[in-house]
Amino acid sequence: MVKAKEQSIAIRKAGLGYNGKAILDDVDLEIAPGDVVCLLGQNGAGKTTLFRTMLGFIAPVHGSVTLSGREVSRLSPREIACIVSYVPQSYAMPFAYSVSDVVLFGRSVHLGLFSSPGARDRHVAAECLDLLEISHLAARPFNELSGGERQMVIIARALAQEARFMILDEPASNLDYGNQVRVIRKVRELAGRNIGILMATHHPDHAFMAASRVAVLSGGKLSHDGSPEAMLTPETLRSLYGVEVQVFDTPQNGHASRRVCAPVVE
Structure with a gap:
């Protein structure tokens, strides 16, 4: 039997930063397949530093960062890409590639240096x-699509990597409300396919919609790693964003109520 830690992304007692100086300290985080961890934090709190470390672009100042039980520093970029994929906030193509070609780019991690995509690669992209x-x-x-359509395409490209984990950097930040809901629903569906997801957002409601756990970046620490219902309290949100927020349950057309939050407007 494969041990749980060998199937997860794990950061242990780590300091994360640049040039030997940690801007995030004592970071502990573990993501298993099927988890959706929603990451909240103000701009400049360190989300990009966390992501860049997990993706192997920068080394931790101290502590350990492992992907599927292996130190990220010992993995090649191709090996990392086979374990974890990345979805940026926005993406533009320099050339007029078709949507199918953009998604097919996700298969490049499985191809040799001079190889071309084969029938299976095209089948995976189509799926x-x-x-x-x-x-x-x-x-x-691709460049003629709406923002919501582009975001779905980039998620499809990341999915085509067939990685066990996915990092999404504010995937719904530039979308209208309808497209935000569609993207968050798809995040939940991907977790149902046993993909572990770390998703940054500035919208606590996204965590109530999709997350199994919430982590908060604040004051150089990663804290409050617990369920959305336990962690997204008015006190936590006030401390994080500096505004009064109400958290309450709403009925859902005969289904179980869902928790939402709203700012207090005086």
């Missing part, structure tokens, strides 16, 4: 388009 319900966009130029 990812279908899963995200955007197969009808396959022939469209």
Whole structure:
């Protein structure tokens, strides 16, 4: 049997930063397949530093960062990409690639230096388009899509890597409300496929919609690693964002109520 730690992303007692100086200290975080960990924090709190360390772009100042039981520092970029994929806030293509080609780029981590995508690679890319319900966009130029459509395509490209984990950096930040809901629903569906997800957001409601756990970056620490219901309290949100917030339950058309939050407008 494979040990749980060998199936997870794990950061242990780590200091994260640059040039030997930690801007985040004593970081402990573990993400297993099927987890959705929602990361909240003000701008400048250190989310980018955390992501860059997990993706192997910078080394931890101290402590350990492991992907599937192996130190990230001992993994090649290709090995890292086979374990964890990354979805940025926004993405633009320099050329007029089609949507199907953009998603196919996700297969590059499985190809040799001079190899071309084969039948299986194209099949996987097509499956990812279908899963995200955007197969009808396959022939469209990526740069002509709406913001919501582009974000779905980039998630499909990350999914095509067939990595066990996915990091999403504010995937719904530039989207209208309807597209935000669609993206968050897809995040929940991907977790149901046993993909571990770390998702940064500035919207606590996204955590109530999709997350199994919430982690908060504040004051150089990663804290409050618990369920959304336990961690997203008015006190925590006031401390994090400096505004009064109400947290309450709302009925859901005959289903169990869902917790939401709203700022107090005086």
